[in-house]
Amino acid sequence: MGGFSQMKLAVNFLTIGLVLLSLPCGSYTEIPPKPPGSVTVLPPVKPAGGPQAFPDAENSNLPVFTMNYPRIQVPFEVTLWVLLASFAKIGFHVYHKITFWVPESCLLISIGLIVGAIMHSVHEEPPAVLSYNVFFLFMLPPIVLESGYFMPTRPFFENVGTVLWFAVVGTLWNSIGIGMSLYAVCQIEAFEVQDINLQENMLFAAIISAVDPVAVLSVFEDVSVNEQLYIVVFGECLFNDAVTVVLYNMFNFVAEMPMVEPVDVFLGVARFFVVGLGGMGFGVIFGFVASFTTRFTSNVREIEPLFIFMYSYLAYLVAELFSISSIMAIVTCALTMKYYVEENVSQRSCTTIRHVVKMLGTISETLIFFFLGVVTITTEHEWNWGYIMFTLLLALVWRGLGVLVLTQIINPFRTIPFNFKDQFILGYGGLRGAISFALVFTLPDSIGRKKLFVTTTICMIMFTVFIQGISIRPLIEFINVRRTNRNLETINVEIHSRLIEHTISGVEDLCGQWSHYYWKDKFLKFNNRILRKILIRDNRAESSIVALYKKLELQNAMEILDTVSGDINAGSSIVPLHEEKKGSGKPKRKFVAADLMNMHDILSKNMYKIRQRTTAYTTKHSLPNDSRTKEILIRRHTSIRRSLRPGSLNGPNEAKSQKYFSLPPGKSLDSKFPPQRLRHTGNDDDETMSEVDYPSARSRFNQPSRSSSRAMLPLRRLNTLTEVPSSSVVDLVDERSGGRGAWGRGMSRLNSSSSDSRIPVPRHDPSNGPDNGSSGDHDSGDHRPEGEQQPLSPTPAWAAEPGERDDSGTQKPLLRPQWKTRKP
């Protein structure tokens, strides 16, 4: 580990150096303006024998070397702190195993603690930057914007009922429960906290029952949870802000009043609606305005990303102005904006936006945790064993109870009910974080026990982030441990079961999510008829299939360009089975037990799992990646493409096995489609890609038939591609909105990004190695060498990612609704 320890050492030195450098910075606060030409003296530093740096009273020479620290102080400190935190982040990833077991938030807090300790020991104050205003006005918006922008919309809207249910009712339940019980605890004399009255307890409870999006996401992204769970927890965090704000204000108001009247409660409820709906309303309005603006920005492409940020920030600030839920405003704004804006702006702007959003979010989050650690050391604390312990305990208990009860109530309304494992994760994953922290600092000083509250909140946060955050991964693995014994199954059962699973998931998708479908359909109609015309610059009706096809073509092109020309027989890296006899007859092969094990192994590792119920939504370090999806899409795209062809494939030899790939003769696709997009005959590929100048790449695709349809490409991930296409494929998967907008946008993403970064000269010589023999070697039998591009060649580049193969995953994706009537 020489390299690692050296790096760590270097990082440490750098860190300490930066800290020491920033220490003197803290001691300056207000700097009175001085006449130019003179300098502020920095006490410990005196250049030895150097040029005259400090003007003596008598010496009036021109100072050659001056320092004016106060002028740059604030930006300098900010930059240093940001750098420091970022270096810490780099340091963590040097050693991968740490980040596997310990979520990054914990590490950041620890570093913050260390730095805080250093600062405290030299009696420095933490930089004044961490104040209430700074947190809520500058640090929180980027995080929430990032969360809202990258939220997968389709699952979100499908689960919006559950999300709101947990957010609103759950938070209420938690606050009231914890508040009441804490009040009861306060009555116990031994804890010496009898002076905290009910209102103060409720106020405190409202603060600490807020589940924090920052903390939760940073933990959940390290642990792969399924999509449904992620959405619900994520949505809950974001939307409980409304409830928290209302409760906080209400109890704050009430804590200062001697009595509570019933009308106040009623007003509280009304206020909740104002806060929540107002937040959403503002968000939607700003989202639409932003979309409308981007319709006209085609001549000022350079500043297009600016509009996104400005409008969302504006939404946030305006909501803060009216004291309504600013988090909801910014989230709704991002949700609304994203769809339309991404269609209007250029490719580069889109990439820029995504990257900047992510960057800002990550920086803010890093800083928040870091400062959490620092400020912990430097604030004054008041410790009270009883109160603190009970708070921790009660918070856990009430959250657990709350999740149980609420899930029971809402499960019948869900198409995918939550099982106990899900509920456990829901409950256990309720981490508190910086929002509670900032809120508790803003408690009015009239509350006598404010320091106790601060200490308790910090303990709560530390506890949840550290203990729960670190232990959640082992617990999940422990719960997942049940595996069925594969080896008892026959190969038949394995294959047919998987077939059935795919079928079921396909038919389910076909039937759609009905409880929401009516509204979604109405919205889509409204969207297409009115909104798109207003908000999108040139509204081209584009079939999802056409867009999909174009995207696939482009992907193929890029992948071919990107791969090394060497051919690797894709099967060679896999342990071959015994006895490969290829007799012309059909000898009955004896299959040894080892063969069977191999087969089971191969099947379980390689059969496609049913659709992504268990995608790890890693939105922190990268955009979600769906390489399996890409594979399937590409392999099927020939058939999809063929289905678009107006009946040109109705040959007799196809009638038997291929009939479902062709359109019925005489019927073409929807006449809505502009004709120029529909030329799909084999030689016309270049027209469908008219936006991209890919002439040389195009010509490849008219090559004579390659009999080999086997993957002949090196099995490594194409790094250059993971970024953009994965995001568009995610759009593909996510946006089920009749498909058009999302896929069209996805397509245009791939367009310009590739033209930016690639030389359109294919280096790849398609000297595909020897085919693996059999003529029956085709991908689902649907390849015809018609001078059209063979789609299989680019597929396997992701195939060998070992990290994807989840052995335990054959059974894991089976988050199917447990069929209740079967239980006797």
Added chain:
Amino acid sequence: MGSRASTLLREEEIEEIKKETGFSHSQITRLYSRFTSLDKGENGTLGREDFQRIPELAINPLGDRIINAFFPEGEDQVNFRGFMRTLAHFRPIEDNEKNKDHTASEPLNSRSNKLLFAFRLYDLDRDDKISRDELLQVLRMMVGVNISDEQLGSIADRTIQEADQNGDNSISFNEFIKVLEKVDVEQKMSIRFLH
């Protein structure tokens, strides 16, 4: 909106579908609204492209086969009756149906009909046998690109070997049923339709 009116669902039709498939009234109306929303051409039938417009089906490895299963032999349009008839296969078997007398025609969602549906996903040419090639095709669809042809061939051979009892090197429907006798097909091949 003349064509629209004629495609509205009438009570008698609902009753007929109910009798044929066993869905409840509200399930049928829900499925009908789904049907109409898929039917972009608004002519009361669905073609293949309507199905392929569903994004999730596009990324389902067996998407083509599933779509194909909806279309009766040789036709390219399916109306609502046909749609429901196919979906009826996936209706869960309720307890009170299990002991129906066998003289009545078998309900569409019986175990054996479910298995027949799965069988037909393999057997494209409808000769009531899954040949090695047909098996290979489906296997190839379901399996990633990492598997070589020899391996896949071996797997297919083993599959046939396990199932084949009369030595014709293909899997007949009865053999198919036999192989899956231990599998809880009734549950696996059921979808909980909302009402």
